[in-house]
Amino acid sequence: MNQKNLIPDHFMIGTSSSAWQIEGCAGKSETQKSWADLFYETDPSRWHDQIGPEKASDFYHHYKEDIKTMADFKMNTFRFTIQWARFMKDALKKEVDKEAVAYYRDVIQTIKVHGMKPIVSLEHWDIPAILLEKYDGWASRETVDLYVDYVQKVLDEFHDEVDLWFAFTEPNIPIDNGYIKKIWYPFVHDPQRAYQAHFHKILATAKAVEISRKYENVKMGAMVHMTPVYSRSKDARDVEAAYYTDLFEVRLYLDAYLKGEIPSEIFTELSKHGCLFEFKEEDLKQIKENQIDLLGIDYYFPIRVKARESAYDGPFCSKYYYEDYVWPQREYNADRGWEIYPQAIYDIAMRIKKEYGNKPWFISENGIGIENENRFRNNDGYIDDEYRIDFIKRHLSYAIKAQAEGCNCHGYLIWSFIDNLSAINAFKNRYGLLELDLDTYKRIPKKSLYWLKKVLEQGYLD
Numbered sequence: 405m406n407q408k409n410l411i412p413d414h415f416m417i418g419t420s421s422s423a424w425q426i427e428g429c430a431g432k433s434e435t436q437k438s439w440a441d442l443f444y445e446t447d448p449s450r451w452h453d454q455i456g457p458e459k460a461s462d463f464y465h466h467y468k469e470d471i472k473t474m475a476d477f478k479m480n481t482f483r484f485t486i487q488w489a490r491f492m493k494d495a496l497k498k499e500v501d502k503e504a505v506a507y508y509r510d511v512i513q514t515i516k517v518h519g520m521k522p523i524v525s526l527e528h529w530d531i532p533a534i535l536l537e538k539y540d541g542w543a544s545r546e547t548v549d550l551y552v553d554y555v556q557k558v559l560d561e562f563h564d565e566v567d568l569w570f571a572f573t574e575p576n577i578p579i580d581n582g583y584i585k586k587i588w589y590p591f592v593h594d595p596q597r598a599y600q601a602h603f604h605k606i607l608a609t610a611k612a613v614e615i616s617r618k619y620e621n622v623k624m625g626a627m628v629h630m631t632p633v634y635s636r637s638k639d640a641r642d643v644e645a646a647y648y649t650d651l652f653e654v655r656l657y658l659d660a661y662l663k664g665e666i667p668s669e670i671f672t673e674l675s676k677h678g679c680l681f682e683f684k685e686e687d688l689k690q691i692k693e694n695q696i697d698l699l700g701i702d703y704y705f706p707i708r709v710k711a712r713e714s715a716y717d718g719p720f721c722s723k724y725y726y727e728d729y730v731w732p733q734r735e736y737n738a739d740r741g742w743e744i745y746p747q748a749i750y751d752i753a754m755r756i757k758k759e760y761g762n763k764p765w766f767i768s769e770n771g772i773g774i775e776n777e778n779r780f781r782n783n784d785g786y787i788d789d790e791y792r793i794d795f796i797k798r799h800l801s802y803a804i805k806a807q808a809e810g811c812n813c814h815g816y817l818i819w820s821f822i823d824n825l826s827a828i829n830a831f832k833n834r835y836g837l838l839e840l841d842l843d844t845y846k847r848i849p850k851k852s853l854y855w856l857k858k859v860l861e862q863g864y865l866d
Contacts, residue, residue: 409865412807416521416815417860418481419474419837420702420769422528422573425824426463427487431503437533438489439541439578443589443827455830455842461822462845467511470847473838474821475518477853478860482515483523483768483817485573487530488554495532498553505561512565522566523768525627526555526612528573536590542579542601548608555612563619571612573768574629574702575605576657581827584721588827593719596679603681606660606691613694627700627768628657631707632748632755636729641711648673648725649709661699662760664692677720698814700768701752703799705742708734739775740833746798753806753813764812770799771819773826773833777850787839787850796852801865818856822847 411417424440444456463470474482486508493501515522531541539546559569581588583598609626616624631653635646651669660666665688674680709726716724735744749767756765772795774780782788800816807813823836831842837853840846859865 409801409804411804411860411863411865414814415804415807416481416523416766416817418479418483418520418815418817419821420483420817420819421463421485421821421824422525422530423485423487423490424457424460424528424530425826426461426484426820426822427490428460428462428464429458430462430464431507432490433493435494435534436489436492436501438487438530439533439536439589440530440827441489442533442536446589446591450828452828452830452832455825457825459845460825461840463822464507466845466847468514470822470838471511471514471518471520473847473849475520477837477849477857479520479821479856480860481521481523481815481817482821483525483570484511485525485528485530486558488527488551489530489532491558492532492554495534495550495554496538498550498557500557500561509562509565512562516565521568523568523570524562524566525570525573526558527551527571527575529578540597541590542604542608543583543597545604548604548611551608552611552615555615559615559619559622563622567621568623568625568698569612569616570625570627570698570700570768571609571696572605573627573700575609575626576602577629579605580721584719595677595720596681598721599674599679600681602656603666603683603687606657606666607683607687609661609696610691610694613696614690616697617694623697625696625698625700626657626661627702628661630654630658630701630703630752631705632703632751633707633709634731636708636710639711642709645709645711645726649707649722652722652725653707658699658760660691661696662756662763664695666691674720677724679720697764699756699763699765701749701765702769702819703749703752703767704770706745706748708743737772737774740773744772744795746795746802749799749802750806753803753809753811757811762810762812764814766813766815766817767799767803768817769819770796770816771835773829773835775833777834777839782851786848789850789852792837792850792852793855796856797865804865 440457448454493499579601613624616622633650635642708729710729822838823834823840839848
């Protein structure tokens with residue numbers, strides 16, 4: 405056994421999920437539609453096999469079974485989302501749904517009864533649909549105010565039962581995809597609205613942190629979709645392209661969350677391009693005074709960049725500064741279209757240690773999606789996903805290495821415990837340690853789940 409591969413004591417090992425991707429719509433009324441429901445209903449043909457969020461993985465009916473499976477396979481942590489649209493009976497009237505409270509309370513208690521730690525995200529893209537239709541979602545200040553009320557009501561209910569809370573999961577993704585790339589709802593090109601929404605989510609995070617201070621045992625964090633930026637070369641133009649890409653793809657949120665300030669160049673560049681967001685000086689003060697307690701890193705792939713060789717003619721975003729660079733040594737998941745680069749976890753860790761005061765953090769999502777996994781079914785009837793074992797092993801080993809070298813890393817969570825719904829791709833790419841049979845909703849462990857159990861029982865990576 406290599407001492408370097410020992411899993412540290414008190415290291416969180418488990419899986420992550422999001423409500424709209426696993427729960428389904430059971431138990432929700434017509435007034436409790438979320439972003440995902442609105443997205444799907446706008447044009448079901450955009451979604452693979454026209455499968456939408458109606459059933460998802462049906463965690464709503466299977467949560468006791470699913471949580472028991474996680475515990476039986478020796479995981480110690482489960483991250484899930486309380487869905488804003490489900491928790492509030494009426495998001496505009498600020499009325500809580502008592503059935504939703506009872507459901508989430510039982511989910512939390514089931515996790516704890518099985519000896520695992522619950523981690524709760526308060527928003528994983530699943531904003532109530534009515535706020536998108538009435539207020540343009542996060543582009544409006546009204547949404548911030550309603551979110552604050554929602555956070556207060558959730559913490560009033562559950563602060564004694566859960567200590568690790570996260571204001572947002574991947575706050576930038578639905579904004580960039582919906583307001584800049586035009587591939588998700590509401591399908592527009594409008595960078596001013598996009599950066600207004602980014603700012604409002606940063607401000608809302610600070611407000612959630614401020615609320616959490618009322619409860620002695622509660623810590624409030626945020627989980628960012630981290631895409632570390634690598635330059636093609638050390639040439640000045642490539643380095644500059646990487647710098648500005650990192651400014652908008654990483655530092656916009658990371659500096660706000662860990663330093664309490666939005667980089668000054670963000671204001672300069674957005675002003676230059678006519679898309680600076682509206683803000684008040686007191687907003688910046690609130691962001692400064694309410695930095696998060698714990699950072700979650702959702703890491704899947706890096707961004708490799710080179711200086712632009714042709715002018716950018718799309719709506720303003722980080723692509724203004726760079727063109728994609730294909731690294732000749734690239735390892736590639738062709739099914740998902742993403743580079744596989746495990747060392748990035750170590751690089752992220754060292755950056756947080758050196759540039760951000762070694763603030764506490766953990767890997768809150770990491771996983772691999774593969775299409776048509778049925779081709780890997782073995783004679784015993786389950787998916788023989790050696791590729792997932794290899795992926796997890798290499799990424800986890802870098803998290804352990806970083807922790808051993810003094811980085812304040814507290815865990816590694818896999819996306820995901822079960823095959824789950826994704827926006828547009830639906831169930832095309834499978835991420836789970838558990839296979840989901842879409843006809844029967846039967847859960848079938850994959851080889852990776854048996855491998856993970858062995859690793860957790862022995863306490864080290866082979």
